[in-house]
Amino acid sequence: MPERHSFPAFEELKQETQGVDVLVELAPPPFEAAVDWLFDVEYLERKAELLERRDAARRRYQEGQRRIESTYGTVVVRALDRRADGDQPRFDVDRMATELADAKAAVDGLVADLDEAFLTRAERRKLSELESDIVAAREYVRNKRAFDEGYDALAGDLEAFEERFEPYAGAERYMVTSDREFLVGASRDIWADLSDLARELQLHVLPDEDARWLSEHKTRFGELVDAIPAYNEEFVANERDRYADLLEDRPEHGPLNDQQQNAVVRDDRRNLVDASAGTGKTLTLTYRFQYLLEKGVPAGDIAAITYTKDAAEEMAGRIAAATGVDEDDLDISTIHSFALSIVDDATVGSGSGDEETDLGDALDSLVDDYLEAAMADEKPDEADVPYPDVYGDFLAAFREFRRVDAEEEYVDTHAGWNQSRTDFLRSKLTTFVDNARTFDLEPADVRRKIDETAPIQFTFATAGVALLEAYLRRVEATEHPIDFDEMIYAATELIESAPDRFASRYSHVLVDEFQDVSDATLSFVEAFMSGDTETHLFCVGDDWQSIYGFNGSNVRYFTEYGERFEDVTYTPLEVNYRCPPSIVRAGAALMARSEAPQNDKPVTACSDLETDPTLHELDGLYEAREPGYVVDLVEDALASGYDLEDVMVLSRNDRNSTVLQQVREELARREIPHQRPDSVPDYVPESTHETFDREVVFDDSGDAAFESGPDEMGPDAPPMVTVQSVHASKGTEAPVVILAHAVDDDPEGIPVEERTDELVDPAIDISANHFAEERRLFYVALTRSEAEFHAVTKAGRTSRYVEDVRDYFEVVEPEFTLEGKCTEFTPPADDSNRPFKATLDCVDFEAPLMAWPNNDPPRLEEGAVYRITDPVVEEGPFGEEIRYDRSTVELLTSYVSTSSGDSDDPNPRARADDPGDD
Numbered sequence: 001m002p003e004r005h006s007f008p009a010f011e012e013l014k015q016e017t018q019g020v021d022v023l024v025e026l027a028p029p030p031f032e033a034a035v036d037w038l039f040d041v042e043y044l045e046r047k048a049e050l051l052e053r054r055d056a057a058r059r060r061y062q063e064g065q066r067r068i069e070s071t072y073g074t075v076v077v078r079a080l081d082r083r084a085d086g087d088q089p090r091f092d093v094d095r096m097a098t099e100l101a102d103a104k105a106a107v108d109g110l111v112a113d114l115d116e117a118f119l120t121r122a123e124r125r126k127l128s129e130l131e132s133d134i135v136a137a138r139e140y141v142r143n144k145r146a147f148d149e150g151y152d153a154l155a156g157d158l159e160a161f162e163e164r165f166e167p168y169a170g171a172e173r174y175m176v177t178s179d180r181e182f183l184v185g186a187s188r189d190i191w192a193d194l195s196d197l198a199r200e201l202q203l204h205v206l207p208d209e210d211a212r213w214l215s216e217h218k219t220r221f222g223e224l225v226d227a228i229p230a231y232n233e234e235f236v237a238n239e240r241d242r243y244a245d246l247l248e249d250r251p252e253h254g255p256l257n258d259q260q261q262n263a264v265v266r267d268d269r270r271n272l273v274d275a276s277a278g279t280g281k282t283l284t285l286t287y288r289f290q291y292l293l294e295k296g297v298p299a300g301d302i303a304a305i306t307y308t309k310d311a312a313e314e315m316a317g318r319i320a321a322a323t324g325v326d327e328d329d330l331d332i333s334t335i336h337s338f339a340l341s342i343v344d345d346a347t348v349g350s351g352s353g354d355e356e357t358d359l360g361d362a363l364d365s366l367v368d369d370y371l372e373a374a375m376a377d378e379k380p381d382e383a384d385v386p387y388p389d390v391y392g393d394f395l396a397a398f399r400e401f402r403r404v405d406a407e408e409e410y411v412d413t414h415a416g417w418n419q420s421r422t423d424f425l426r427s428k429l430t431t432f433v434d435n436a437r438t439f440d441l442e443p444a445d446v447r448r449k450i451d452e453t454a455p456i457q458f459t460f461a462t463a464g465v466a467l468l469e470a471y472l473r474r475v476e477a478t479e480h481p482i483d484f485d486e487m488i489y490a491a492t493e494l495i496e497s498a499p500d501r502f503a504s505r506y507s508h509v510l511v512d513e514f515q516d517v518s519d520a521t522l523s524f525v526e527a528f529m530s531g532d533t534e535t536h537l538f539c540v541g542d543d544w545q546s547i548y549g550f551n552g553s554n555v556r557y558f559t560e561y562g563e564r565f566e567d568v569t570y571t572p573l574e575v576n577y578r579c580p581p582s583i584v585r586a587g588a589a590l591m592a593r594s595e596a597p598q599n600d601k602p603v604t605a606c607s608d609l610e611t612d613p614t615l616h617e618l619d620g621l622y623e624a625r626e627p628g629y630v631v632d633l634v635e636d637a638l639a640s641g642y643d644l645e646d647v648m649v650l651s652r653n654d655r656n657s658t659v660l661q662q663v664r665e666e667l668a669r670r671e672i673p674h675q676r677p678d679s680v681p682d683y684v685p686e687s688t689h690e691t692f693d694r695e696v697v698f699d700d701s702g703d704a705a706f707e708s709g710p711d712e713m714g715p716d717a718p719p720m721v722t723v724q725s726v727h728a729s730k731g732t733e734a735p736v737v738i739l740a741h742a743v744d745d746d747p748e749g750i751p752v753e754e755r756t757d758e759l760v761d762p763a764i765d766i767s768a769n770h771f772a773e774e775r776r777l778f779y780v781a782l783t784r785s786e787a788e789f790h791a792v793t794k795a796g797r798t799s800r801y802v803e804d805v806r807d808y809f810e811v812v813e814p815e816f817t818l819e820g821k822c823t824e825f826t827p828p829a830d831d832s833n834r835p836f837k838a839t840l841d842c843v844d845f846e847a848p849l850m851a852w853p854n855n856d857p858p859r860l861e862e863g864a865v866y867r868i869t870d871p872v873v874e875e876g877p878f879g880e881e882i883r884y885d886r887s888t889v890e891l892l893t894s895y896v897s898t899s900s901g902d903s904d905d906p907n908p909r910a911r912a913d914d915p916g917d918d
């Protein structure tokens with residue numbers, strides 16, 4: 001059936017006609033004809049006009065529609081086909097978009113230009129279908145274009161992300177901090193961009209491949225946004241699972257705790273374990289070494305640096321035993337041996353054989369040459385010394401120094417009692433140059449620090465600077481480094497200049513006691529990170545134990561490490577496995593009061609031992625009583641079941657220390673085996689020699705002694721009490737620790753008296769606060785203890801650090817009882833009011849006694865042995881004296897004639913205990 005056309009314009013006309021018909025019917029007859037006539041004329045005109053407009057509109061429509069279809073039909077159809085197939089457009093999307101925009105404009109123009117009222121419904125539908133096809137095609141192209149643009153904008157970010165993420169895709173590696181920060185940020189940004197894009201697009205309109213890409217990437221990045229921050233945690237958990245055997249099942253002690261296990265497996269570029277004493281830092285470092293070996297890292301790719309040779313040997317022994325790797329294949333050494341090995345390696349075959357390679361020799365011989373010639377006042381052209389021009393400067397300053405010294409008698413006043421002038425000057429000059437090297441001061445730096453208004457310092461330091469110049473010339477002229485500092489600098493330079501050769505040799509460098517780094521050692525360690533090497537650092541340390549400021553170390557390198565370098569992961573360890581809870585709490589309280597900023601470190605004790613540290617405040621004759629008292633404590637410990645090696649006696653100083661020297665003498669007198677300072681054979685009483693299958697030597701005093709320190713003795717080493725300085729005790733532990741001479745602000749106390757050395761000061765550049773460093777030293781001493789800690793001090797002069805934590809101490813006021821033989825007795829002349837005087841030989845010391853006649857004291861008998869209970873010590877004209885009277889003196893043994901052979905018994909206590917002697 002043909003379509004019935006219907007036009008609204010004609011409908012309107014028709015309605016109008018019907019309206020006129022009704023009007024005609026209602027009108028009276030003559031008027032009716034007139035209306036008809038009028039209407040016919042009007043109607044016919046309008047009808048003709050309408051027909052004309054209709055035809056024009058239809059013509060325009062048909063032409064327009066045809067034109068649009070022929071111009072744009074193909075592009076619309078193609079677009080719609082792709083859209084329908086979910087396929088990619090097969091030609092240029094931009095051109096397509098332009099053409100479709102034109103098509104839309106053409107349709108819009110046509111519609112605007114058309115009087116649609118003259119179109120049939122079918123024509124209108126067709127037009128609207130054309131319009132909507134164009135719109136749909138445009139929608140497809142717009143989405144596709146927006147997707148492509150979004151994709152292009154993301155492509156760079158995605159590539160960068162994938163490249164950085166690629167090493168971690170298998171979850172086999174710890175994510176380095178800078179990568180992690182980048183990947184966290186990038187994954188968030190990419191996810192946000194993908195989400196924006198998806199929001200902006202109609203996915204169903206996109207080609208399927210694009211829609212799929214978008215939704216898959218959006219999902220992936222949605223997951224990565226959560227996964228990347230948690231990546232390392234997961235890695236660590238997996239790694240801990242995989243190596244649980246190593247980390248949890250070792251029989252010699254319990255499993256490593258969570259924090260220790262984390263520290264072992266975390267593997268940033270730089271890993272820092274910052275933890276207080278006894279929390280297992282060294283143990284964790286040892287485990288990290290083993291873990292790396294178990295992971296398959298070749299032993300030769302791992303280097304460990306310890307603070308002392310003993311610690312290196314102990315660690316190597318432990319790792320070799322645990323892993324079966326030959327000890328010789330383990331690269332564990334002190335930083336100096338490590339640097340030396342690098343320098344040696346680099347200079348092999350360079351003809352360094354003739355050079356002075358013995359560290360220290362170069363300086364010693366230079367000081368000797370200059371000093372000897374200058375003491376003999378040899379002129380530069382007479383003297384057989386290197387660098388005569390510098391010697392000339394040295395001599396001029398040295399002559400001035402001697403002139404000033406002759407007036408001020410400086411050397412005579414300051415030299416040790418058995419030290420010659422030359423020895424004194426030699427030691428000061430060597431220390432001067434040594435210090436300048438340690439603190440890396442150039443001659444000009446030292447010169448600036450000299451006080452020109454102080455003649456002694458000015459003349460001596462001017463000579464010192466000349467010597468430093470000569471030494472630096474020698475350093476320069478010598479191919480092989482000739483001192484420790486030079487060694488470190490040279491090794492650092494070598495590594496930095498050839499990272500491929502030296503730094504990349506190690507994939508892992510582990511460093512113990514990292515808080516003690518100096519400028520030079522820090523540069524050395526960091527040199528391993530130079531170039532494109534993949535070396536990873538693992539350092540353990542504790543700023544609370546930084547005690548080598550005088551040696552050039554600077555705790556700020558440790559505390560500010562994370563700010564100075566990139567890719568640092570910190571791991572705390574918060575359980576102390578060594579000390580009883582009271583000591584752990586006292587240590588934390590001590591450090592909370594530090595004079596210098598310290599890192600905060602929460603710590604709890606693992607032990608449930610209820611021992612409190614003990615404070616022994618000796619009064620009266622302190623200096624004389626102290627060694628005997630300290631050794632009494634050693635004997636008490638031995639008597640209560642501790643072994644010799646369980647006891648450690650410490651003091652602020654060792655070399656030149658009267659305190660430890662006297663303690664050692666007392667230990668030897670009581671035949672207790674004990675350690676002596678480096679290079680001096682340790683003491684073992686003759687009676688025990690045959691017990692040990694070792695060669696025994698006898699020292700000058702006739703004491704039997706082993707040739708080396710306890711750690712080097714091997715399995716046959718005899719057990720002995722450790723006696724050493726607090727510095728030397730770092731990193732060690734013992735059940736019983738006795739800190740002798742915990743006296744405040746004393747030449748051998750803690751804090752040690754802050755001493756300036758007028759001669760050497762210009763060559764020193766210590767940045768550490770003296771009292772803060774001494775506090776840390778006290779902290780080290782306190783935290784060596786596994787059970788008992790005893791601080792022995794003089795009543796009224798107790799160390800400020802003990803005072804800071806006195807509440808944690810059990811305070812013992814030892815009863816002061818003197819027992820000894822009266823060796824001298826001087827009664828006053830009868831008529832005088834002068835005191836009786838006597839001396840009691842208490843073996844450990846001589847006690848001067850005094851009594852006034854009106855106190856009615858007993859008359860003492862020379863040669864008899866007395867006990868004085870609770871004696872009152874007073875300051876007399878010749879020092880401390882003990883007042884005695886009848887109520888305090890008790891006769892233990894009457895005078896025994898020397899012919900009996902007993903009178904020289906050095907141990908009156910034994911006699912007093914013997915009832916048969918009464």
Ligand SMILES: Nc1ncnc2c1ncn2[C@@H]1O[C@H](COP(=O)(O)OP(=O)(O)OP(=O)(O)O)[C@@H](O)[C@H]1O
Pocket residue numbers: 253254255256257260275276277278279280281282283284542545576577578730731732733783
């Ligand atoms: N997880 C553990 N279980 C049992 N004992 C442990 C554990 N961790 C450490 N220890 C023990 O605690 C003591 C202290 O360990 P370590 O010497 O490694 O600590 P440190 O932090 O290096 O101490 P310091 O800084 O005082 O030298 C050692 O006797 C060690 O064997």
